[in-house]
Amino acid sequence: MKTWEDIGETQSTIAKILKNSVLKNRLSHAYVFEGGRGTGKKNVAVLLAKTFFCKEKLEAEPCQQCRDCKRIDSGNHPDIHLIQADGSSIKVDQIRELKKDLSLRGMESRKKFYIVEETEKMTPAAANSILKFLEEPDGEALAILLTTHVQRILPTVLSRSQVLSFAPLPPDKFIEKLVENSIPEKDARVISQITSDLEEGIQLCQDNWFAQARSKVIQLTDEVSLRPKNAFITLQEEWMPFFKEKSEIQLGIDLIMIWYRDVIRMQVDQTNQLVYIDQEDKLQDQALKLSQRKLGNNLQAVMDAKRRLDANTAPQLLMEQLLLRLQEG
Numbered sequence: 001m002k003t004w005e006d007i008g009e010t011q012s013t014i015a016k017i018l019k020n021s022v023l024k025n026r027l028s029h030a031y032v033f034e035g036g037r038g039t040g041k042k043n044v045a046v047l048l049a050k051t052f053f054c055k056e057k058l059e060a061e062p063c064q065q066c067r068d069c070k071r072i073d074s075g076n077h078p079d080i081h082l083i084q085a086d087g088s089s090i091k092v093d094q095i096r097e098l099k100k101d102l103s104l105r106g107m108e109s110r111k112k113f114y115i116v117e118e119t120e121k122m123t124p125a126a127a128n129s130i131l132k133f134l135e136e137p138d139g140e141a142l143a144i145l146l147t148t149h150v151q152r153i154l155p156t157v158l159s160r161s162q163v164l165s166f167a168p169l170p171p172d173k174f175i176e177k178l179v180e181n182s183i184p185e186k187d188a189r190v191i192s193q194i195t196s197d198l199e200e201g202i203q204l205c206q207d208n209w210f211a212q213a214r215s216k217v218i219q220l221t222d223e224v225s226l227r228p229k230n231a232f233i234t235l236q237e238e239w240m241p242f243f244k245e246k247s248e249i250q251l252g253i254d255l256i257m258i259w260y261r262d263v264i265r266m267q268v269d270q271t272n273q274l275v276y277i278d279q280e281d282k283l284q285d286q287a288l289k290l291s292q293r294k295l296g297n298n299l300q301a302v303m304d305a306k307r308r309l310d311a312n313t314a315p316q317l318l319m320e321q322l323l324l325r326l327q328e329g
């Protein structure tokens with residue numbers, strides 16, 4: 001159960017705009033909510049629906065207790081219509097069905113609220129049909145069109161809607177969300193440095209993949225530091241068979257970069273900002289062993305490896321050369 005105050009913590013501009021429009025009674029007929037996954041678009045749509053229907057609201061804040069609020073929470077308010085893709089698109093027939101449904105059932109109230117998911121999948125006919133809904137004179141209707149791909153939305157839709165852009169979550173909120181999705185905090189912290197897309201973060205953790213990737217990075221950097229000769233064997237036997245796809249190799253290199261940044265944080269006593277939170281001992285060892293100049297060189301070597309991967313250098317070769325540079329005195 002979200003309130004505008006909750007939403008304000010992560011999407012303050014959007015909360016402000018919508019609250020103001022409610023208070024001034026100037027809501028648009030159609031909004032496009034665009035932004036990455038996990039940015040709370042649907043939560044805001046549901047809260048706006050409550051604000052739209054609740055008769056007991058205090059300023060813009062719905063009461064959360066009346067019949068309208070409760071029915072919205074349980075997902076069965078008769079005047080809220082969720083439109084989702086049927087297969088790969090949202091077809092005009094779906095909108096026609098909905099219209100027929102509405103006329104058969106008779107109006108519970110004159111207010112209607114539509115939430116369209118994956119709006120980029122609407123066919124032009126479906127889009128026109130839904131926009132017509134909003135222009136019907138005998139009622140008050142509002143549509144929220146959700147999308148992660150605003151550039152694919154039809155210009156006719158965009159020009160008749162107010163577009164609100166949802167910013168990615170700040171790292172601490174993002175970590176919180178990952179932890180809520182049963183991802184251990186030690187993994188969540190590292191993931192927050194790699195992506196701000198919640199779904200992508202959750203995906204990375206499937207089958208324990210991310211936790212393994214993370215421990216391979218710890219193992220490799222540890223060997224570079226303590227048992228340089230073993231590092232090449234580890235690369236051969238552990239690293240290469242695990243980081244196979246280009247995107248995985250990229251991620252492995254990014255994780256090494258984050259590691260050395262942590263070693264630098266250790267040196268300058270910013271331990272409260274560590275990313276590998278459970279590795280203080282190893283980070284401390286390396287922070288004592290490596291000079292600032294050497295750490296700078298290490299980061300440079302990792303960045304060069306990234307560039308070479310983009311330029312399609314063979315992964316085996318670029319990783320071996322990276323290890324050699326990390327081991328130089």
Ligand SMILES: [Zn+2]
Pocket residue numbers: 054055056057062063064065066067068069
């Ligand atoms: Zn209410």
